[in-house]
Amino acid sequence: MTATKSERVTAAVMIIGDEILSGRTQDTNLSAIAKYLATYGVDLCEARVVPDVEQEIIDAVNALRTKYDYVITTGGIGPTHDDITADSIAKAFGVTAPEHPEIIAMLTARWGDQLNAARRRMAHVPEGGSLVKNPVQGPPGFQKDNVFVLAGVPSIMRGMLEDVGPRLRTGAVVLAKTVRVTGTGEGVIAAPLEAVAKAHPEMSLGSYPFFAPPDVYGANLVLRGRDAAELDIAVSELISALAEAGAKNVELLADPA
Amino acid sequence: MTATKSERVTAAVMIIGDEILSGRTQDTNLSAIAKYLATYGVDLCEARVVPDVEQEIIDAVNALRTKYDYVITTGGIGPTHDDITADSIAKAFGVTAPEHPEIIAMLTARWGDQLNAARRRMAHVPEGGSLVKNPVQGPPGFQKDNVFVLAGVPSIMRGMLEDVGPRLRTGAVVLAKTVRVTGTGEGVIAAPLEAVAKAHPEMSLGSYPFFAPPDVYGANLVLRGRDAAELDIAVSELISALAEAGAKNVELLADPA
Numbered sequence: 334m335t336a337t338k339s340e341r342v343t344a345a346v347m348i349i350g351d352e353i354l355s356g357r358t359q360d361t362n363l364s365a366i367a368k369y370l371a372t373y374g375v376d377l378c379e380a381r382v383v384p385d386v387e388q389e390i391i392d393a394v395n396a397l398r399t400k401y402d403y404v405i406t407t408g409g410i411g412p413t414h415d416d417i418t419a420d421s422i423a424k425a426f427g428v429t430a431p432e433h434p435e436i437i438a439m440l441t442a443r444w445g446d447q448l449n450a451a452r453r454r455m456a457h458v459p460e461g462g463s464l465v466k467n468p469v470q471g472p473p474g475f476q477k478d479n480v481f482v483l484a485g486v487p488s489i490m491r492g493m494l495e496d497v498g499p500r501l502r503t504g505a506v507v508l509a510k511t512v513r514v515t516g517t518g519e520g521v522i523a524a525p526l527e528a529v530a531k532a533h534p535e536m537s538l539g540s541y542p543f544f545a546p547p548d549v550y551g552a553n554l555v556l557r558g559r560d561a562a563e564l565d566i567a568v569s570e571l572i573s574a575l576a577e578a579g580a581k582n583v584e585l586l587a588d589p590a
Numbered sequence: 591m592t593a594t595k596s597e598r599v600t601a602a603v604m605i606i607g608d609e610i611l612s613g614r615t616q617d618t619n620l621s622a623i624a625k626y627l628a629t630y631g632v633d634l635c636e637a638r639v640v641p642d643v644e645q646e647i648i649d650a651v652n653a654l655r656t657k658y659d660y661v662i663t664t665g666g667i668g669p670t671h672d673d674i675t676a677d678s679i680a681k682a683f684g685v686t687a688p689e690h691p692e693i694i695a696m697l698t699a700r701w702g703d704q705l706n707a708a709r710r711r712m713a714h715v716p717e718g719g720s721l722v723k724n725p726v727q728g729p730p731g732f733q734k735d736n737v738f739v740l741a742g743v744p745s746i747m748r749g750m751l752e753d754v755g756p757r758l759r760t761g762a763v764v765l766a767k768t769v770r771v772t773g774t775g776e777g778v779i780a781a782p783l784e785a786v787a788k789a790h791p792e793m794s795l796g797s798y799p800f801f802a803p804p805d806v807y808g809a810n811l812v813l814r815g816r817d818a819a820e821l822d823i824a825v826s827e828l829i830s831a832l833a834e835a836g837a838k839n840v841e842l843l844a845d846p847a
Binding site for chain 1: 608609611613622623624628639668669671707711726743745746766780781784801807
C-alpha cells in the first residue's frame with residue numbers, strides 16, 4: 334500500500350545496547366536503516382540509544398510506537414543474560430513472550446540435544462508477534478504490531494531488514510540533490526539558502542558545513558523534496574542566488590548511484 | 591568535585607540534525623563523547639537523535655535535562671536558517687537568547703563590516719548561559735545550567751569538549767576488561783557469563799557477539815566496574831567458568847592505551 338503524497342509515513346529507530354553508550358562500539362545501524370527506509374519513502378524522524386535496562390527499553394518503545402508509524406529496534410536478542418529485548422518489548426505491550434514453536438524447531442534442528450536454556454531464550458517472541466526472516470545467521474527477529482525487533486550485529490541486521498520493507502506502508506520517496514560550495518562560509522550562504530527555503534515550504538533545505546584544517550571549508554547544501562520538478566527548480570534558484578551573493582566554486586554534485 | 595563512589599554521575603547526548611536521520615551523515619560524535627565522559631567517570635545513559643524541528647528539540651532537552659545530571663548537544667549552531675539549537679534551548683528553559691557581547695566582539699574582529707544578520711545568529715546564547723571555548727574554528731558553544739551546546743562538525747565538537755570536562759562533577763572512573771571468545775557461540779557462553787554477573791551485582795557484564803561470514807564467530811565479553819580488585823577477580827572467575835563450560839580460544843585482551 335502506498336500512502337498518498339501528502340501523507341507522511343514516519344519511523345523511529347531504537348538502538349539497544351550498553352556497548353554503544355560506552356563508546357566501545359561505533360553504531361552503523363542507524364544510517365543503514367535510514368537509507369533503507371528512504372527507499373520506501375518512510376521518514377526516519379527520531380532515534381534513541383538506550384541501555385540494556387528493562388524499564389528504559391519499555392519506556393522508550395512505548396513513547397516511540399505511539400508517536401510514529403513504525404519503530405525498528407536493534408540489539409539485545411541473543412542468548413545471554415543482557416539480551417532482554419524480547420521480554421522487555423512484550424512487557425511494553427502488556428503481553429508475555431513465550432517460546433515461539435517455529436524458532437524452537439529451528440534451534441532444535443541446529444543444536445539437537447545442545448539446545449540449552451540460554452539458546453531457548455532466543456525463541457522468546459511477544460504474543461501476537463510474527464517472525465522476521467534472518468537470512469544470515471542465527472534465529473529470526475520479530476514484528477509485534479508496528480515494532481520490528483532486529484539483531485544488533487550489522488550484517489545480520491541488514492539481512493533482517495530485507496524482510497521489513499515489504500511490510501511497510503510506503504510513502505512517496507524523498508528525492509535529494511546536493512549543491513557543494515567550497516571556499517565560501519555559511520555566513521555568505523545563509524541568506525540565499527533561506528530565501529530558497531522560504532520559497533519552497535514543502536521542501537527541506539539543510540546546510541552541512543565541512544572544515545578540514547588548515548584551510549579547506551565550505552558547506553554541502555542538501556535540498557530534499559518529493560516533487561522532482563520542484564526539486565530541479567529549487568536547485569537552479571539556489572545556484573543563481575549563491576552566485577549573486579558572491580559564492581564561487583558552487584557545484585551540483587552527481588546523484589549517488 | 592568528585593562524587594563519592596556509590597554516587598553515579600549521569601549524562602545524555604542529544605544529536606541535532608536532519609542529516610543524521612536521513613542517513614546522509616554517519617554520526618561519530620556519540621562515541622567520541624561517550625569515551626570522553628568515561629575518563630571523567632560520567633556514565634552516558636541515553637542518546638537521542640532529533641531533527642531540526644524546534645518543538646522536538648525543546649521536548650527532548652527538557653526530558654533529558656531533568657532526568658540526567660548533564661546533557662550534551664551537538665549540531666545546529668551555525669548561521670543558516672536550519673541552525674535553531676540556541677533559540678530552541680532558550681525556549682526550553684523559558685528564556686530568550688540575546689546576542690552575547692563576547693561573541694559579537696569575536697565576530698566583529700573576524701568579519702568587520704561583513705558581519706551580516708546570518709553571522710550574528712551565531713551569537714545567540716540563552717540568558718544566564720556561559721561560553722564554551724572553541725579552540726578550532728568559528729564561534730564558541732555555550733553552557734546553560736546542566737546543558738552543554740556544542741558544534742556538530744566532529745573536529746570542532748571535540749575541541750569544544752575539552753572545555754566541558756573541567757566543569758563536570760566527576761564520578762569514579764569505570765574500568766573495563768574484555769575477554770574474547772572465538773569459535774564458541776553465545777549459547778555456551780551465556781551460563782558462565784550469567785553466573786559471574788550474578789556474583790558481582792555492582793558490575794556490568796555484557797556479551798557482544800561478532801560474526802564474519804562464513805565461519806568466524808564468537809563474542810567479546812566486557813566486564814565493567816569501579817573497583818579494580820573486584821574486576822580482576824571477576825575476570826579470573828569468568829575465564830575459569832568459560833573453560834569449565836568447554837569454551838576454547840579464550841583470551842584476555844590487552845587494555846587499550
